[in-house]
Amino acid sequence: MNEALTTRRQFLQMVGVTGGGLVVSVALPACAAPGLNFDHGAGTYFHNALIQIAPDSRIHFYNPRSEMGQGVYNGMTTLIAEELSTDPDKIEVHFAPVHEAYQSPESGMQSTGGSTSMRVFYTPMRQAAANAREALLQAAAEQLGVAKDSLTLDNGKVIAESGSYPFGDFTALAGQRPIPENAPLKPAAQFKYIGKETSRIDAPAKVDGSAMFGLDADFPGLKKAVLQRCPVAGGKVKSFDGDAVKAMPGVLAVVDIETGVAVVGEHYWQTRQAAEKLNIEWDLPELADLSTDKYFTQLRQQLTEDKGGKAHREGEGAKGLENASEVVKAEYSAPFLAHATMEPMNCTIKIDGDKADVWTSTQIPQVVQGLVARHAGLDAENVNVHSSFLGGGFGRRLYSDYVVEATKIAVASGFPIQLIWSREEDTRNDVYRPGSVARFEASVNDDGLIDTFFVKRAGANAFPAIIDSALPTLMPLGLAEWVGNRVEGVVAGFELDTTSTEGLYEDYDAPNKEARHVTVDSGLSVGFWRSVGHSFSGFFKESFIDELAHHAGVDPYEFRMNNSKKDKRFAEVIKLAATKGNWGNPRHAGATQGIAAHTSFYSRVAEVAEVSVENGNIKVHRITCAVDCGLAVNPDIVKAQMESSIIYGLTATLYGKIDIEAGQVRQSNFHDYPMLRMQEAPEIEVHIVPSQEAPTGVGEPGLPPVAAAVANAVYKATGKRLRELPLSLA
Amino acid sequence: MINFTLNGKAVSTEAPGDTPLLWVVRDYFKLKGSKFGCGMGLCGACTMHLDGQAIRTCITPVAAIEGKSVTTIEGVSPKGAYNSIQQAWIDHSVPQCGYCQSGQIMSATALLARNPNPTDAEIDQAMQGNICRCGTYPRIKAAIKKAVSDNGSNGSSGSEVAYYTPSNQLEGGNNA
Numbered sequence: 079m080n081e082a083l084t085t086r087r088q089f090l091q092m093v094g095v096t097g098g099g100l101v102v103s104v105a106l107p108a109c110a111a112p113g114l115n116f117d118h119g120a121g122t123y124f125h126n127a128l129i130q131i132a133p134d135s136r137i138h139f140y141n142p143r144s145e146m147g148q149g150v151y152n153g154m155t156t157l158i159a160e161e162l163s164t165d166p167d168k169i170e171v172h173f174a175p176v177h178e179a180y181q182s183p184e185s186g187m188q189s190t191g192g193s194t195s196m197r198v199f200y201t202p203m204r205q206a207a208a209n210a211r212e213a214l215l216q217a218a219a220e221q222l223g224v225a226k227d228s229l230t231l232d233n234g235k236v237i238a239e240s241g242s243y244p245f246g247d248f249t250a251l252a253g254q255r256p257i258p259e260n261a262p263l264k265p266a267a268q269f270k271y272i273g274k275e276t277s278r279i280d281a282p283a284k285v286d287g288s289a290m291f292g293l294d295a296d297f298p299g300l301k302k303a304v305l306q307r308c309p310v311a312g313g314k315v316k317s318f319d320g321d322a323v324k325a326m327p328g329v330l331a332v333v334d335i336e337t338g339v340a341v342v343g344e345h346y347w348q349t350r351q352a353a354e355k356l357n358i359e360w361d362l363p364e365l366a367d368l369s370t371d372k373y374f375t376q377l378r379q380q381l382t383e384d385k386g387g388k389a390h391r392e393g394e395g396a397k398g399l400e401n402a403s404e405v406v407k408a409e410y411s412a413p414f415l416a417h418a419t420m421e422p423m424n425c426t427i428k429i430d431g432d433k434a435d436v437w438t439s440t441q442i443p444q445v446v447q448g449l450v451a452r453h454a455g456l457d458a459e460n461v462n463v464h465s466s467f468l469g470g471g472f473g474r475r476l477y478s479d480y481v482v483e484a485t486k487i488a489v490a491s492g493f494p495i496q497l498i499w500s501r502e503e504d505t506r507n508d509v510y511r512p513g514s515v516a517r518f519e520a521s522v523n524d525d526g527l528i529d530t531f532f533v534k535r536a537g538a539n540a541f542p543a544i545i546d547s548a549l550p551t552l553m554p555l556g557l558a559e560w561v562g563n564r565v566e567g568v569v570a571g572f573e574l575d576t577t578s579t580e581g582l583y584e585d586y587d588a589p590n591k592e593a594r595h596v597t598v599d600s601g602l603s604v605g606f607w608r609s610v611g612h613s614f615s616g617f618f619k620e621s622f623i624d625e626l627a628h629h630a631g632v633d634p635y636e637f638r639m640n641n642s643k644k645d646k647r648f649a650e651v652i653k654l655a656a657t658k659g660n661w662g663n664p665r666h667a668g669a670t671q672g673i674a675a676h677t678s679f680y681s682r683v684a685e686v687a688e689v690s691v692e693n694g695n696i697k698v699h700r701i702t703c704a705v706d707c708g709l710a711v712n713p714d715i716v717k718a719q720m721e722s723s724i725i726y727g728l729t730a731t732l733y734g735k736i737d738i739e740a741g742q743v744r745q746s747n748f749h750d751y752p753m754l755r756m757q758e759a760p761e762i763e764v765h766i767v768p769s770q771e772a773p774t775g776v777g778e779p780g781l782p783p784v785a786a787a788v789a790n791a792v793y794k795a796t797g798k799r800l801r802e803l804p805l806s807l808a
Numbered sequence: 809m810i811n812f813t814l815n816g817k818a819v820s821t822e823a824p825g826d827t828p829l830l831w832v833v834r835d836y837f838k839l840k841g842s843k844f845g846c847g848m849g850l851c852g853a854c855t856m857h858l859d860g861q862a863i864r865t866c867i868t869p870v871a872a873i874e875g876k877s878v879t880t881i882e883g884v885s886p887k888g889a890y891n892s893i894q895q896a897w898i899d900h901s902v903p904q905c906g907y908c909q910s911g912q913i914m915s916a917t918a919l920l921a922r923n924p925n926p927t928d929a930e931i932d933q934a935m936q937g938n939i940c941r942c943g944t945y946p947r948i949k950a951a952i953k954k955a956v957s958d959n960g961s962n963g964s965s966g967s968e969v970a971y972y973t974p975s976n977q978l979e980g981g982n983n984a
Contacts, residue, residue: 147904147942277901284906285894287841287881291907294840302835327824345835347827420845420853420907420941469843469907470941501846714901718947722904725943748850748939757932759945 127179135246142180146471161207173465193775212261292439310741386594398530398590402521412614421469425484428494473606511607539575581615616782620674659686659702672790679775689791723780815883825871852938862918904942
């Protein structure tokens, strides 16, 4: 067992989790789905866990992916719709329950993250729908007594010479015949929905207040819960004033769950007010010594003193610098960040005997099920997870700390409860984007080509938190206990977490490359934040490339083109962004331009920023974005995700910073952890490279270049090279 | 007992008077379209109309609305139908996660009721109190302009809208 855990790859294969490009292949179970029981009426054609066609001809699609804004509700349905020749908005989309039939064929998990949905599901989803189509056609041919080849599907009907028939006419017979496999997929030339800019099918429910989010779960008898946690994460309750609070109006119970004290009440407001009167004394954990200032000093010190572990090496590696006539050096840093989803963390849970129902906005329902089972002492199959729309995810909802809290409160109080985090609690109890410092050293030859590229990053690893969170649910209880108690050791034994260095060194050609990593764990909970390692490496690497260009006396656009001969698709997006962005001639009078490009989640994105600096303030006027994400299943959603990533990234560029003093997060709400608002949002223009290549990531790749594009424009305007996020000219 | 009008219907509530209107509407009247985002009047997810004005209901005690008229996202159009603003939102595929959009639409509706043909700067001013983490601002702006052009000259001027300024909101803010 110990030996089996010594490498990250083997360990991850065992727990079935992937990250940083690791691929674990698992076949998507396309057929039977034992244990699932959908009731769409007698005679429903139960094709598989994903698609059922009811006798009333309605097509029910159980979407296995979490919709958090990125458009999978529309995208996955479009794939199904295409093969069934039915308008996507005619398909009834349901949030899938937890079942192995909904696990990703790549990760073996039912979770949504890493910009994977279209890349991973593009073919399996179409195959599932194509098989259903084949089954309908076979049944129709048999029932109508005609050749299958004489039949087609169009707009939700089977078209025969004798007329057109609703799907429902053939579902009963289809259900009695063997399920076809590997039916031919529609050729791209016949696509009616894939590749088209259709309007989002989840928009109507999101403009009239009817879309259900986790926070909207409600039923008679549901109580509200508020949990007071230690101001230093991980602190334990020493004492509190429970009796006085129990006597307050509307309060039903006060329970100690060790990591905090919860008040359960009839209504949220009373419960919240009561919880503030608990006067809890805490046993502070070691983390109480943490300050981000000290931590960043430590990162810099260890970058100097520690050789670090090897993340990548080609050619001579850093040794190549020894022959260089001149070495360009620079240090970059990026702070801890909270996700700040608009919907604060919340979880609703009802435990009834040996069963439980859970309603929560989650990116990882499989783990939610397992954690509730574990903490309520139930069998996982008796825990029913009701998925809903998510009020933002960005990686935060891959962690289920709020689900564990809610379960413990429900168990301890005996009430069905809805735990609601305040914004302050959400900001101060996040799983943060890890703070990072990186140092680059590079040499450029007389032809303006990079010769040696060396980078070393110091910081915590983002990956282990997901193992911590997911592990207990993926193994039999005893084994989970055993491994769970050793997770720290296992994690410490990792040679490298690829999310710590991803994006720092890959994009440009250089005969000699080396990347190293110095792991420095602050003790603070850190994890995946939109675009993960690329969220800081894109800024670091693209700013440094700009420095190299200026140092070599080459235009930054030309420099990037000259140094990206190996990846034609990468060069293509740089060229497209520069052309469409009017490189060299800003559209906005008095503005300067900066360019940056980055590959992440298998997609290439380049961005040109137009910026002006007035009285030390950075104003971003325009971002021109070019993206190659392979085939764009819905080009309008691709554009929307680029806009979204750019604006999310601009908040981090201009404002985002979490500071910790004495173990406590200083920021609390939107006044001291501000978000970009409408008047600060630039004009954004998105250009998609036309492509028939397989789809790649869309939800995150627009983010990594934006901070560098802005910083590079600020350099052009002011001559000041800003090497720290958030950007500040003060 | 506090009496007020909710989406055109006379209602009353026994909620304690200091309970923010948002929680009264969500927990007592079970209308879930208005969202909780910050509890300090900083993000606009909870926006409703009070006698036609866009207000942040997470910091508005229910006692303050005695005798007044409240409209929520559920009350801006008949069920199953969409007004010109909602339709523009659909046409431009504005929503992403969608959580903030009720509040965005309430702010936009109040703006257009007061100013049927706003400039870009007036749109920015009216909408700056509504945060969207998905970054749908460019599409919101485009949708407001679409609604303006769809309304044509039929847009009528409504009641005054209270513009949002963070400092005002913070002074009365309730740190929950």
